[in-house]
Amino acid sequence: DSGVTQTPKHLITATGQRVTLRCSPRSGDLSVYWYQQSLDQGLQFLIQYYNGEERAKGNILERFSAQQFPDLHSELNLSSLELGDSALYFCASKPRDLNTEAFFGQGTRLTVV
Amino acid sequence: DQQVKQNSPSLSVQEGRISILNCDYTNSMFDYFLWYKKYPAEGPTFLISISSIKDKNEDGRFTVFLNKSAKHLSLHIVPSQPGDSAVYFCAASALGGNTPLVFGKGTRLSVIA
Numbered sequence: 001d002s003g004v005t006q007t008p009k010h011l012i013t014a015t016g017q018r019v020t021l022r023c024s025p026r027s028g029d030l031s032v033y034w035y036q037q038s039l040d041q042g043l044q045f046l047i048q049y050y051n052g053e054e055r056a057k058g059n060i061l062e063r064f065s066a067q068q069f070p071d072l073h074s075e076l077n078l079s080s081l082e083l084g085d086s087a088l089y090f091c092a093s094k095p096r097d098l099n100t101e102a103f104f105g106q107g108t109r110l111t112v113v
Numbered sequence: 114d115q116q117v118k119q120n121s122p123s124l125s126v127q128e129g130r131i132s133i134l135n136c137d138y139t140n141s142m143f144d145y146f147l148w149y150k151k152y153p154a155e156g157p158t159f160l161i162s163i164s165s166i167k168d169k170n171e172d173g174r175f176t177v178f179l180n181k182s183a184k185h186l187s188l189h190i191v192p193s194q195p196g197d198s199a200v201y202f203c204a205a206s207a208l209g210g211n212t213p214l215v216f217g218k219g220t221r222l223s224v225i226a
Binding site: 002004006033035040041042043044045048056058090092094098099100101102103104105106107 | 119164210
């Protein structure tokens, strides 16, 4: 158990809909990262938050947004969903921006039909 | 442009032999490198890391080698065990951990009994 909790584990929704994925980082971790893994692809970095502030942005679509709340949990909002958004979405956390490993949650598998 | 490349999508090794997984990178700013292991339906799990000030780091059966001039790192698993069968991701970050991890596409290792 990495200590990072993601909910829900599975999500099936229709095109055009909006969903929210939730991540609770390890206790005390200030940094939260969101990654997307599509079929046969590596993990693509989407966005990072550090202590409530957006820290870095990667290949995140404009239809996607995220935030980190005062209790440090984070939510990733995906809207106007398309079939191509079907993927595994992982959240990871680190204590600070140091040369240490990031701990990953088990992911949310999103299927858009 | 892929900054971290794992050119072998898959590797098959007999139990007890050495497994060597390779990774190349293009960004000379990377100074921290990690290997993650991923089983199906689970999040990536940290395996071993190396800082750019070292050229080797060992942890039990796992050794990571870094060749900065060639921008190449490798993960050696000796001896390989069936439980090592998983997808292995190489990842890198820059600026003392202040940038998000950049992942390769992964290598699927199969250890045959």
